[in-house]
Amino acid sequence: MSKTLSEIRVEIDSIDNQVHDLLMQRADLVSSVAMAKKKEGLQIVHPAREAKLMRRLLSRHKAPLPRATVVRIWRELIGSVSLLQAGLSVVVSSDNRGGCIYWDVAKNYFGSAIPMTKISGVTNTIAEVRDGDAYFAVLPWPAAESQSPWWDSFLNQNDDEKKLSVICALPYGQSTFDSEMAVDSRAVIVSKIDFMPSDDDISFIGVKLGVEASLDRIKIAAKDAGLSVLNLFRADDSYLLEVTGYYNQDSKMIETLQKILGDECLYCKAVGGYPVIPHIT
Structure with missing residues (x-):
């Protein structure tokens, strides 16, 4: 009955x-x-552990509740309890007119309870974390070619308490993008906490040379070092490689890449990365 x-x-x-x-x-x-x-x-916040949690939940999830809803619920839980209990705050980069295309994706990740503030300009946004009270900064996704990008300043950081790393990519749980979205809607989160392995990661490696070099030279050198390059971003004599896998400054492949590039390589630095989250759509 x-x-x-x-x-x-x-x-x-x-x-x-x-x-x-x-x-x-x-x-x-x-x-x-x-x-x-x-x-x-x-360290209170652990994006790698959070990523493992999301993968576990999504792997066992069944319809009709949408996968995106599952991620949103747990992001709210993490933000409301883990982040709020620690008294953390977020700054989000905006343009000079106050426009902020990253606000919604940042709010979806951090949740509705975490204090978020718009800061005009990327440099000012970074300073709020490096020298101010903010714990996280949301910055634009790197452009293919640009002048004085935010990541260039990450290449000569000392290993001190003000060192920043990329720790996550936004939107959370979406890993394929068309070219327009890649430019306009993607973002990264940076913080003073370390980028830790989650068993399925993408890393950023920054290279600065004493002279300009072709993209092909950098790609070939990375391949010879055993790295699998997904994207390569450029700014004059600086290059940012987006590579498959987890790498930190102690990784052998980073040392190998610097040796292959030779004496012209001024810096070869791991600057963080992000955990891969399964598709939620």
């Missing part, structure tokens, strides 16, 4: 209460973890 509409609604109400109880329980546990990390001086 099929259930009546009233019976179904009663069952839904019961499930809602159970979900709410579990959410409160989860929030208490996450708060305890955050307090313990603060006490021990450990």
